Amino acid sequence: MTSSTFSVKSIVRPNILALKPYRCARDDYSSGVLLDANENAYGPALNPSSEAAASSSGLDINRYPDPHQHDLKNLIAKFRDVPGPEHFFLGVGSDEVIDMIFRVFCVPGKDAVLITPPTYGMYSVCAQINDVEVHKATLTLDGQFQLNMEEIEKQINEHPNIKVIFLCSPGNPTGSALTHESIRRVLTLPNYKGIVAVDEAYVDFIDASKEGTTATWVKEYPNLIVMQTMSKSFGLAGVRLGVAITTPEIASYMNATKAPYNIASTTSRVAQEALQPKGLDILHKHISVMVEERNRLLEAFKSIPGLGRVLGTNDANFVLVEVLDKESGKPSNDRAHKVYADMASRQGLVVRFRGTEIGCEGCLRITVGTPEENDVVIQRLTEQLAA
């Protein structure tokens, strides 16, 4: 799709196109005696010597946060090599970004989206909440979990009401990064006039020798939304910051639709700190240890009797591994579920049973933990599968 063949306006919901965004006095005046927003000028109800007061000091948390978050957007833009803040929508986790895509583009009861299972569950949950139909084009089930282009084209042709295609790269629960070539093919499908949303929650765990983020492509494709999050590589799941990187036009619709103050001052402060040189230094160190530990788990799993193949191409901070039936030696949901439930209820080790996802028969999804936690995983799995 090129800018000359694609009109964003033609696929934005009419009520969003007509929306007059909420405006506050603070959009025009942000200093002086501020008696415009019914805030509490006396300050927060916090013990001044508490940790909560210390960690929010200097933030004026009795005031509403900045609705635009330009400083934070500028830092992310620099980090991701994207031109500027006009390319961003920030959400309460990428879960809000996913929901926002539905709200901006999909008319409830009329439009549809396309997902590529096995994939992240929130696309379908948000679809149901928004009363939007879900069509599916299963990934290749050859252990690689790549896009099946023929199936995607078939779905697009059969369902012209598809407004958004959700791609997850690296995928959850597959751990497989999609090839850039295949993502470009989806972005330029001749019969498709909708949005392509690429969920890159795990993108920073892709090995440097492979293809990484598509964020810079937003300068090139008018129908691309790249979703990222600070919950994974940055280790900030608790602050809830999700990022959409897209064209200024799409970003403007998403920003007009959001709640005015969705990003808390505390969230913004923590995220900005993580994007400073020291934070980025720690980010890169953590990523390289997690990648090493992922490789150690992969190696160890090879010699645990009862474990089968590791599926996918291992580009995220987790591993998807098969548990085999004792007798038949085939992947077994019964045994995988038993191992999962036993470890969680009796041994305090919680992983995720993913055996009911298509192409994931008998699979456990195991997050890469600290070296000590990974030792526990290896030990417990060995014990469980010897029993």
Ligand SMILES: Cc1ncc(COP(=O)(O)O)c(C=O)c1O
């Ligand atoms: C693929 C994918 N996208 C998005 C999310 C949600 O991330 P956030 O914490 O930013 O809402 C997750 C969380 O597990 C995920 O796996």
